[in-house]
Structures are given as C-alpha cells and as structure tokens.
Amino acid sequence: MDLLAHLEAFVATVDETSFSRAADRLGIAQPLLSRRIKTLEARFGGLLFDRSRRQVATTELGMLLLPHARDVLDRAQRLDQVARSAQRSQARSVGVPADCAPAALAQVIRAGAERGTTLGVRELPPVEREARLADGTLAYALLRVPPEHAAHRVPLGLATAPPLDARPSADARRGRPVHLEDLRPRRTGAASGAASGARNVPLPILTLTEDDVPYARDRLARAAARSGLPEQLVRPGGPAATALAETLAGRAVLLCGEPFARRHGADWAPLADASLHRGYDVRATPRQRGGDVPRWLSEVLAAAAGAATVARAARRPESPDTNTRLAAHG
Numbered sequence: 001m002d003l004l005a006h007l008e009a010f011v012a013t014v015d016e017t018s019f020s021r022a023a024d025r026l027g028i029a030q031p032l033l034s035r036r037i038k039t040l041e042a043r044f045g046g047l048l049f050d051r052s053r054r055q056v057a058t059t060e061l062g063m064l065l066l067p068h069a070r071d072v073l074d075r076a077q078r079l080d081q082v083a084r085s086a087q088r089s090q091a092r093s094v095g096v097p098a099d100c101a102p103a104a105l106a107q108v109i110r111a112g113a114e115r116g117t118t119l120g121v122r123e124l125p126p127v128e129r130e131a132r133l134a135d136g137t138l139a140y141a142l143l144r145v146p147p148e149h150a151a152h153r154v155p156l157g158l159a160t161a162p163p164l165d166a167r168p169s170a171d172a173r174r175g176r177p178v179h180l181e182d183l184r185p186r187r188t189g190a191a192s193g194a195a196s197g198a199r200n201v202p203l204p205i206l207t208l209t210e211d212d213v214p215y216a217r218d219r220l221a222r223a224a225a226r227s228g229l230p231e232q233l234v235r236p237g238g239p240a241a242t243a244l245a246e247t248l249a250g251r252a253v254l255l256c257g258e259p260f261a262r263r264h265g266a267d268w269a270p271l272a273d274a275s276l277h278r279g280y281d282v283r284a285t286p287r288q289r290g291g292d293v294p295r296w297l298s299e300v301l302a303a304a305a306g307a308a309t310v311a312r313a314a315r316r317p318e319s320p321d322t323n324t325r326l327a328a329h330g
Contacts, residue, residue, distance in 0.1 A: 001039055004076055007069045009036040010048060014066055017056050091118040094297075095129035095141035097210045097305055099240065099260045104304035111300045119297075126213050133285050140293060142280045142301050144213050150279025151298070152307035157270035158205070159247055159254040159261035177272035180227035183253075202229070204252045206237030211255060211278070219276055220255075257306040280305055 012022035013033070023030040041048050048062035058066070092112070096105065105121050112119035124132065129141040147153045158178050183202050207220070224234050237243030237254060244264050246252040254266070257278070261268035271277065282298040 001043075004073065006036045006040050007073055009033045010040055010062075011066070011069055011073060013037060013049065013056060014058050014062065019056060091120065092139035093120045093122055093137065094301070095124045095132055095138045096121050096301065097142060098123040098125070099208060099210055099256065100304045100306075101259055101263055104259075108297075108300045108304050111296060115294075115296065125209050133283060136285050138285060140282060140284050140297060140301070142305055143283055144210075144216070145279045145281050146215055147274060147277045147279035150281055152280040152282070152302035152305065153274075154257050154278040154280065154306045155270045155274075156211070156255055156257060156277045157261070157268050159256050159266035159268045161248050161250040162265060162267050176269055178269045179272045180223055180229060183233075184228045202233060203250075204232075205229075205234045205255055206243045206246060206252045207234065207255045208237060208240055208243065208260075212236060216276075216278075223273055223276060259306045278305075280307065 008026060009022065009028075012025050013019060016022040016025060019033055019037075020030050023033040026033065037048060044061065044065065046061040047059050048065070050057040050059055094108065096108075100121075100123070108121060109119050122132075122138065124141075126144045129138065130143055132138040133141040133143070183205070205224075207217075211217075211220075220234055221231075225231070237246070237252070243252070243254050244266070247254040247266055248264070254261070255271075256268075258268050258270070280302065282293050282301050284293045
C-alpha cells in the first residue's frame with residue numbers, strides 16, 4: 001500500500017473530525033478515504049476512529065499513533081523539498097581531460113555559477129569520460145573524436161627541455177611546425193672506406209593518457225612508420241609527472257598541447273600533421289534535457305582543453321629553435 005497516502009487520510013480525518021471534509025481536503029472520494037482508513041486499521045490491528053458517534057472521534061490507538069504519523073509526513077515533505085531544491089540548483093558533473101589547467105577549470109565553474117548552474121569538474125581518461133556519460137554519471141563531457149570531425153581542435157606538438165642558455169638566438173622561430181621525419185636517426189659521420197657512418201639513437205616520444213585512444217594511437221603509429229622512425233620510439237609516458245620529468249631532463253620529448261608544456265616550463269612546437277592533433281566534441285548524457293549542450297558551456301570547456309590557444313603561436317619568442325634542438329638530439 002501507499003503508506004504516505006494512507007497516513008494523509010488518517011491525519012486529515014483527525015484534523016477535520018469528518019470523513020467527508022477530510023476527503024474534500026485531499027481531493028478524493030469519501031469511499032476511497034474510508035478504505036484507506038480501514039486498511040490502516042487492519043495493518044495496525046485496531047480501530048483508529050470511533051464511528052458510533054455522530055461526530056468522528058479518535059480512539060486511544062489513533063491518538064497514540066497520530067504524532068508518529070505526522071512526523072512521517074513531515075519528513076517526507078522535507079525530502080521532497082530537498083529533491084526539488086537540488087533540481088533547481090542544477091548541480092551537474094562534467095568530465096574533462098586530466099591535463100587541463102586549474103585556472104581554466106575555475107573559469108568553467110565560474111561560468112556555470114553565473115548562470116545558476118553548479119558544475120563539478122571530474123578529471124577522467126577519455127574512455128572513462130565516454131562510459132560515465134553513457135551511464136548518466138556525468139551530465140556533460142569533452143569527448144575525443146578525430147580532429148577532422150570535431151567541433152573543437154587542439155594542436156598537439158612536441159615538448160622539449162628548455163636550453164640551459166635562455167637567451168633566444170637571432171634566428172629563433174617560435175612555433176615552427178615539427179615534422180616527424182625530422183626526428184629520424186641521423187648519420188654521425190662516415191668512417192674511412194665505409195659507405196655510411198653510425199646512426200644516433202633519437203629521443204623517445206612519450207604520449208599522455210589523454211591520447212591513449214585507439215584512433216589516435218593508430219594514426220601516430222602509422223605516421224611514425226611513414227617517417228622512418230623505429231617502432232619502439234613512440235610509447236606511453238605513464239603518469240604525467242614522470243613523462244614531464246623525463247622530458248625536462250632531456251631524456252625524451254613529450255606529445256602534448258601547448259598550454260600543458262608551457263605551464264611546466266618546457267619548450268613546445270606544433271606537429272605539422274594536423275591529423276595527429278586532438279579533436280573534441282562537448283556532449284551531454286541523453287538524460288540531460290534531450291542531450292542538449294548550452295553554447296556557453298561548450299565554449300568554456302573547449303577553452304579549458306586548449307582549443308582557444310591555436311592563435312597564440314607568435315606571442316613569445318622561443319629560445320633556440322625546437323627543430324634545431326631535436327635534430328641535435330639525433
């Protein structure tokens with residue numbers, strides 16, 4: 001039985017001292033109210049009302065149960081109020097990449113607050129963002145898609161250790177695109193009577209968890225093979241802190257976005273092959289008002305992922321040219 005509806009019938013009858021007035025108050029037919037009272041009496045094992053008098057009187061059992069019935073109804077009402085308040089506050093979880101800058105994520109949270117929406121950002125790997133969006137755990141998420149089909153594109157490039165001499169060279173060209181073939185092993189010199197010299201071993205190219213998606217892995221592997229790079233040269237970098245440490249120590253180069261590289265003191269140059277860049281779509285769970293994404297939310301999330309940094313390529317001079325350093329490493 002619907003306990004709350006039956007308790008409402010009981011309390012209304014006590015208050016009105018009349019079955020007919022209690023039924024009118026609840027907006028139901030009197031026979032239905034009477035049945036609910038009888039069902040409660042059967043459940044509690046005794047009469048709640050003395051029907052032998054002209055005016056309905058509450059029995060001792062009824063008076064004993066009345067404060068508990070009121071308490072149950074009050075608690076149910078408060079529960080409904082909390083639920084409605086939570087809906088009005090529009091608290092929403094948003095899945096974002098793990099390499100977003102805290103300041104950029106703060107902009108996302110503030111943008112929601114300005115529009116009456118409480119946003120909670122959750123840093124998750126790409127596969128998990130997609131899964132949590134599908135099961136409704138997330139209201140919105142930045143999902144990885146091929147850049148040619150994406151609403152937002154984030155240039156990827158190679159981060160390298162900054163030079164010990166921070167003074168820029170006269171011919172430094174910041175942001176000069178890097179071709180993977182520039183990283184091929186180079187001859188160190190020809191021995192006497194030999195047709196060719198020994199090859200240097202190039203630095204490994206480390207990738208972040210954000211780029212551990214099937215299409216991105218396959219594209220990078222094919223591009224590396226076409227460029228004549230050893231198959232084992234490109235490998236996952238593990239935790240971001242470890243990959244950064246290897247990069248800043250000059251033992252590797254890191255595939256990442258420009259904001260991530262600059263934030264941690266690395267030099268950076270974009271990859272010339274745009275098909276290797278990141279692509280993002282901002283999507284909503286189907287349970288979220290039919291899957292619609294507010295335009296303002298799409299814009300601030302794209303900016304947090306680095307899609308708004310494409311035009312920043314010529315703002316700051318770079319110390320010695322990135323391609324020159326990569327070639328020097330072999």
